[in-house]
Amino acid sequence: MTQRAHTHKAAEPNPPEGRHGAFLPFASPSIDAETVAAVANVLRSGWITSGPQVEAFEAALSGYLGGRTVRTFTSATGALEVALQICNIGPGDEVIVPAMTFAATANVVVRVGAKPVFVDVGLATRNIDIGQVEAAITPHTKAVMPVHFAGLPVDMDALYALAQQRGLRVIEDAAHAIGSSHCNRRIGSFGDLVAFSFHPNKNLTTIEGGALSIRDPAEVKRVERLRFHGIGHGDDGMDVIEAGGKYNLTDVAACVGLGQLRQLEQLNRRRRELAARYFERLQTNPPLQLPARGDEGHSWHMFAPLLPLEQLRFGRQDFIREMVAHGIGVGVHYPALHLFTLYRKMGYKAGDFPNAERIGRSTVTLPLYPALSEDDIDRVCAACVQVLLNRH
Numbered sequence: 169m170t171q172r173a174h175t176h177k178a179a180e181p182n183p184p185e186g187r188h189g190a191f192l193p194f195a196s197p198s199i200d201a202e203t204v205a206a207v208a209n210v211l212r213s214g215w216i217t218s219g220p221q222v223e224a225f226e227a228a229l230s231g232y233l234g235g236r237t238v239r240t241f242t243s244a245t246g247a248l249e250v251a252l253q254i255c256n257i258g259p260g261d262e263v264i265v266p267a268m269t270f271a272a273t274a275n276v277v278v279r280v281g282a283k284p285v286f287v288d289v290g291l292a293t294r295n296i297d298i299g300q301v302e303a304a305i306t307p308h309t310k311a312v313m314p315v316h317f318a319g320l321p322v323d324m325d326a327l328y329a330l331a332q333q334r335g336l337r338v339i340e341d342a343a344h345a346i347g348s349s350h351c352n353r354r355i356g357s358f359g360d361l362v363a364f365s366f367h368p369n370k371n372l373t374t375i376e377g378g379a380l381s382i383r384d385p386a387e388v389k390r391v392e393r394l395r396f397h398g399i400g401h402g403d404d405g406m407d408v409i410e411a412g413g414k415y416n417l418t419d420v421a422a423c424v425g426l427g428q429l430r431q432l433e434q435l436n437r438r439r440r441e442l443a444a445r446y447f448e449r450l451q452t453n454p455p456l457q458l459p460a461r462g463d464e465g466h467s468w469h470m471f472a473p474l475l476p477l478e479q480l481r482f483g484r485q486d487f488i489r490e491m492v493a494h495g496i497g498v499g500v501h502y503p504a505l506h507l508f509t510l511y512r513k514m515g516y517k518a519g520d521f522p523n524a525e526r527i528g529r530s531t532v533t534l535p536l537y538p539a540l541s542e543d544d545i546d547r548v549c550a551a552c553v554q555v556l557l558n559r560h
């Protein structure tokens with residue numbers, strides 16, 4: 169389900185139209201005609217991989233993030249992995265990660281040879297519980313990786329105060345949070361290392377892509393090296409300093425990103441309006457448990473209430489199937505991470521993180537993307553009412 173939720177399906181035919189109109193997927197990118205035309209120009213230009221568009225996109229992202237240094241990647245996963253390498257995190261080290269997030273957040277810790285130490289999240293916020301972060305710190309802890317879940321910022325003042333006091337690096341998984349703000353400061357305009365995703369489901373897309381916002385200018389050269397084969401420049405031209413990866417964004421993708429960034433504030437404003445409509449209109453019996461509302465700093469990457477499973481005579485798969493029959497796509501973001509085979513093998517088990525597990529069992533992601541109308545949201549709400557009716 170997670171794989172499906174994270175695979176962009178636009179190239180495949182939509183499921184048959186529901187009885188009530190065109191199929192509404194749970195996520196869909198908004199790419200304007202100007203961007204499409206600009207991409208065609210890049211394709212015709214003769215320079216299609218990393219070049220002037222990447223430079224322009226990184227400069228534009230830097231402008232958007234208050235002048236921070238930003239480097240682009242082929243994915244947030246690549247950016248997170250390089251961030252861990254920048255912090256010299258490897259075998260013997262521990263990194264604190266929420267148990268409710270996409271698999272990439274913890275997988276990258278495993279990939280650099282370190283140990284992900286999970287902690288639970290708030291039931292409504294889905295964000296890492298800072299008290300539990302403090303309790304999970306050991307002499308081996310090197311970093312914390314908060315996730316701004318669904319675009320709702322973690323309390324960064326509290327987290328950075330703790331990190332500073334305990335000498336930890338902070339690698340923010342801001343995959344959901346381009347355009348989110350905490351106390352009027354954009355996520356990625358402050359903080360240590362902040363990674364964004366530009367996957368098609370995210371608030372800004374480059375088809376596939378990501379970026380890293382970097383506080384310490386002294387670390388930028390190494391970020392660039394780890395992004396591209398570990399190549400540096402010696403006295404006699406090219407040199408290889410370390411075994412880097414291959415994560416450079418293409419100019420075609422960067423051109424899509426430039427168009428998206430121009431639209432971002434408007435697209436996120438629309439997401440906020442549509443989320444507000446859900447809060448106003450989504451009244452089922454039995455009631456869904458709605459996510460934390462946050463404030464204007466929430467960028468509403470997703471709208472994911474919890475099913476009241478203990479009050480229902482059917483399961484989540486039945487709910488999803490019936491919503492699809494109404495022409496409405498529903499995602500699952502995410503199953504609790506510590507219960508996947510890889511992490512069970514490390515000793516994690518059911519019961520370790522009750523909130524993450526409850527969310528993992530009962531979360532459903534309803535359609536939320538800028539191209540939806542108020543009527544579409546009302547249709548989703550009406551379908552939820554119908555599907556849950558008499559299922560006590």
Ligand SMILES: *Cc1c(COP(=O)(O)O)cnc(C)c1O
Nearest residue numbers: 243244245270272343365366367
């Ligand atoms: C999408 C996502 C990622 C990975 O992003 P990619 O760009 O696909 O690598 C990482 N963490 C979270 C929380 C995500 O939702």
